[in-house]
Amino acid sequence: MSATPPVISAQNVWKLFGASPESYLKSMPAGRSFDDIRADGYIAGVADVSIEVARGEMLVIMGLSGSGKSTLVRCFSRLHDITGGTIKVDGQDIMGLNERELIELRRNKMGMVFQSFGLLPHRTVLDNVAFPLEMRGQDRHDRRERALEVIKLVGLEGREEYFPRELSGGQQQRVGIARSLAIEPDIWFLDEPFSALDPLIRREMQDEFLRLQEMLGKTIVFITHDFDEALRLADRIAIMRNGAVEQCDTPDKIVMNPATEYVAKFTEEVDKARVVHAKGLAKPVNGHALEGAPIDGGATIHELARVLVNDNRILLPVANDQGVVTGVLEREAALNILLGAD
Amino acid sequence: MATLSTDIPDTSSKTWSRGRILTVLLVTAFALILAKAVGILPDWLNRIPETMIPPTAQVLDAVFSFIQNDLGLIHVTRFIAEGPLEFLLDTSANLLEGKRRWPHLGPIPWSAIAAVAGVVGYAVGGWRLAALGAGTFIWTAAIGQWKIAMQTMSVIVVAAPLAFLLGLVLGIAAWKHRGFERMLKPILSVLQTLPFFTYLLPAVIFFKVGPTAGAVATITFAIPPMILMTTLGLKKVSPEVVEAGQMSGCTRWQMLRHVYVPAARTEILVGVNQVIMLCLAMVVLTAFIGMPGLGAKLLAMMGSFKLGRSFEIGVTIVLLAVTLDRMSKAWVVKQPVHFERGTPWWKRHQISLIGLGLFVGFILIAQIFPILAEVGRKQHLSQGKEIDVAIKSVLAIDAIKGTTEWLRWFLNVKVLIPFRNTLLAIPTPAFILMVVAFAYWVGGRKPGIYAAIFFTIVAFSGWWDRSVITLYTVISAVALATMIGIPLGVVAARSSRWSKNILLACDTAQTFPSFIYLIPAIMLFGVNDVAVVFSILIFAAVPLIRYTIIGLSSVPPEMTEAADMSGSTRRQKLFSVQFPLALPTMAVGFNQAIMFAFFMVIIAAFIGTQDLGQELQRTLAGTELGKNFVLGLNVSLMALTFDMAISSWAEQRKKRLGLD
Ligand SMILES: Nc1ncnc2c1ncn2[C@@H]1O[C@H](COP(=O)(O)OP(=O)(O)O)[C@@H](O)[C@H]1O
């Protein structure tokens, strides 16, 4: 992953809301807190965020409502103009784009899914999905063909002629997903796509989403305020609070080594055994004498429960998916996690 | 002012100064009145002396003539009038009433139009609207009013789309540019209170007499609500829909065309409904500048006291109004429904095809049966004379005659004339102080200041006495309407079935062109002050009843239940729970009643009043544009004074009760 340049790279990004944010930011002394800024009459939607998203990665941004998740993502797509810092998409500074270039970028590279769907009420499913294609002037037959293809992909075949209000919430979000995929974007933004849905439907949509991602392998920035959802989906999780990113790491690390107290509080309730993978907990081999069959590094501690309990080795070798031993797992430590005793 | 007699709680620090200001205002006013009564008031304090009145009208005339002639605006407007607008009007007139102009195709047989109206009604609202649509046009043809109805319609079909387009464009501009919106807002509120006669004369002068002037005045009158609804709708488009559009790579134009305007569809269509209704109401009134059509005929019939024909024309106008209103409203709520995939082309467009088929079919059949093309002079079913006789004989029944005559005598001698004389006897400064005190008491500081400015302008316009007479008519009519409307509303609000029916009746009555309300007034009371007050009264009672019901029935049930549980009687519940909560809403109705009254009082000039309306109507015959403007502005300023005070009261009150 580190070999290819990042798809999105944000450096010290600020987004302030208020009367004249640019000049305020320029004159603002370093180290002003969120509350200081608020006292000055501004809201720090995004505060000094530096983050990179690698190609093919799924970055999940999470945080409580009002923590700045949506604002950050809207800065990535330049739905908001940022107040300070730089954002590069594929190496290109998006604040330097003119209107035309920005439109081209969105027409060809970006797709976005919204919490309350953002469907156009007067258009059928087919016309909603074909909308981005229509906007870029694609020929009628082509866009119809492509739209039917994505509609099928999200499992809405046979509903092409329906209007949004004739569909259930889950189905409407499928339309939103299909629309965002119609232009075959490289980067896919999803702003709490399943938060408005019932828990059962949400679960189903998450599975569906994982299936799609497996197939398409897009670069994804996914917002949620639901930690379980984040854990299910994420390659990396960025936890936000008051506009700033508190920690951005793999789920294992976030759970095992919370960087701040706030993050620790977030992870408190989580069943760590279901999150932490053997390879995440493993230590380097470092000359330990290892014996016996290695365990699968990609499995969670929970999945390894039986082995952990029945085995009596002190140190277990951990192998990657090619079967090469890459580390050692202390059985004691793993059992502690399994039993929730730390 | 019965509805407003509850006091306004103050913030404690202001109580003292508020009460004091009110006292000072009223005591000064009273002192002036007293001084006049004992005869020590100098004349210049009673009425502003002629010499001090600025020659506003003449100055305005000079300004207008400068714009018109020296700047050459007249050429521009005349070009529009004689060019595109006249062309459109001629075309519609040819198609609908057979005027000898291009394209020389008309008139379209009435049966074909009735059939299309039926199909359109079916498409938007099913069989009931189909029957209403077709029925209205069949009635119009059968009663022998086809030609005049089409004269009216031919202006509407041009004016309404133009008003729609202009309103849409201006609405979009106001939404895009805040500065433009801020500039437009006050102009719109003046436009909405300006009497119709004030639109008519400039239209005549700048756009030459005839259909073009009528159309221009109508369009100007119908635009404001379209602008407001457009801006409102665009502002309400959900941010996510907007972002979805942006992320789809829309250009600015695509955003507007494919995202904003369609997403604001409902509000825009409500605007369309209002445009159509205002156009109808106004086209009827263009009778006052001699435009032929339903209005002119009604005016002529009422003028010669032919009550039967007046009644029939009234029915036609009402039917047209109800049809246009119901159909456009049905269009607002109509949501698209999908066709199954693979539905053949002709099936998707079934209704359009049937409409087209019937249209062509009836045109062809009408060639064989001429009665389907045109109902001739001898063939129509008008019962004008018989109805006339019937109405007059009913009115001549002793009991009815006795009642109306007693009412007329009582209102005139015991109520109206004394009230009028009292108002006229008040010295101008005292009158202004009293109005200011009222506005301040009701609405607070800002309305008070505006009241002072506005009424001072009226005083210096040189038309004080006539303005007072206008005001007297409005106040008397609204006071009577309040005494009738509010109890009616209260009674109706007790049962949900009654509420529903009466609300429906009120909604329907509000779609009638104001002109219609003159018919019963003249029938019952003849041509005099009582008829004027009566016509305003029924016109103004409608919003009062309507908002009383709405206000009372929107009181949250927890509150009334709480009152029931505390053992209040029905009366206690009404006065201590329902009224206080419903008052802000009722105030909106009261405000509307006053605005309606100002509108109607000018039209009632036709019956013969001595107020601003009469003078205004007189200006229509000439070219005194300046005078016309001064008179119109007086009406507008007085109306705005009340509007500001009452709306501000309702808003403050709502906020305080947490009703928003
Ligand atoms: N357009 C705006 N104007 C002013 N403040 C805003 C705007 N958009 C967002 N904010 C503020 O920025 C903060 C972050 O909001 P948001 O990014 O929507 O949070 P989240 O998506 O995490 O719930 C909130 O305090 C919100 O009130």
Ligand SMILES: [Mg+2]
């Ligand atoms: Mg959000």
